[in-house]
Amino acid sequence: MRRFSNFACVDWSGAAAERPPGIAVAHIGPDGPPALLSPQPRWSRADVGEWLLQLAGDDADILVGLDLSFGFPFADEGCFFPEWDDSPADAKSLWAFIDRICAADPHLTAGSFLSHPEGQRHFRHSKDHVGDLFIGGTGRLRLVEAHQRATRQANSWSCFNLVGAGQVGKSSLTGMRMLHQIGRYIPIWPFDPVPKRGPMLAEIYTTMAARAAGMPAGRSKIRDRATLLSALAALDSPAPVALSRYDDHSTDAMITAAWLRKNAGNEAFWHPEKLNMHIAATEGWTFGVI
Incomplete structure (x- = not known):
């Protein structure tokens, strides 16, 4: 099984703005704490796409989790959009x-x-x-x-x-x-096979990472340093540098990057029992759900 050395999490946003405040990106290496990547004034969705393309161009050894759904329901109705003649096949x-x-x-x-x-x-x-x-x-x-x-x-x-x-x-x-727009340049799990080298993208759910870090159900959003450090310690991550502001988008990204590092070697996460070829091609899967 492929072993990645670097990990990142993108906390995404669908807000109708060029640079929505809900986008945050955190990176973590093979050891050490996570760190926020913070362009000025803020991330745009286009910025994230360009950053991912740069990772592909650099052949970076990194697994990047994106907090969004990569597909719509298909299996329940045999299509994405019933009664729409143009509904796509995958x-x-x-x-x-x-x-x-x-x-x-x-x-x-x-x-x-x-x-x-x-x-x-x-x-x-x-x-x-x-x-x-x-x-x-x-x-x-x-x-x-x-x-x-x-x-x-x-x-x-x-x-x-x-x-x-x-x-x-x-x-x-x-x-x-x-x-x-970027899929031809960077493999996306589980729609593409895991490459022998270079970056890969995967769908993640930041709340799962927070729960794994000890946050109780319904209270997974972290907005203070003490709780962030406790969550990261549960994921075997040392303390990061102090942030100027502790918002839940930044802390979600940092915790999930640390969770990816701790769990990317779990083979069960790459081969969940219910994930078959048809689901992999149509609906996709959330990494970590087994």
Whole structure:
């Protein structure tokens, strides 16, 4: 099994802004503490894409976790978007499909997809605006999300839900645009095989890392140094340099980078029992869910 020497986590954001405050990137080496990578004034989604392309150009030995969903539900209905004749056949086609529809949207946003006559039918947009094909309650789930919830490994939300603080639909749509634009240059797990060298991307869920670091359910967001140091110590990471401000995006990224270093060698995480070739090509999987 491939052994990576460096790890990073990108805490992503789907906010409709060029440089949303919710993006944070942390890196950790083979030893030592995690460190934030902090461009000025803030990260944009395009900046993250360029950074990832630079890693590919440098043939960097690094596993990068992105906190967004790499796919939409497929297995439950046999397609991503029922009643849409153009619904793509697999995840990579989905990324291209979304990016094409949103080509005129700035900053890798995805408003055009959510306002598309067919696309909007599948989402809960607000309390008073629910698409006619949105399944009530939780909404449609990928196999990995249903499995997470059933086994209580995590409590993921449906990508088709755009309501509430835990919604992930917008971040996933914007992230899929980036995946399409960089996917020919950098392998993405589990859609691509693990390369013998160079970088690789994987979907992660920062709350899982926080829970592994000892944070209780429902209280995984860390906004102070003492709690951050306690969480990192649980992941065998020494204390990082002091931050000027402890926001949960930065601490999520740092904790998850340390969690990746501690767990990337766990072969079960790379070969979960329910992940088959069809799911790997359509819905993808969250690294660490078994």
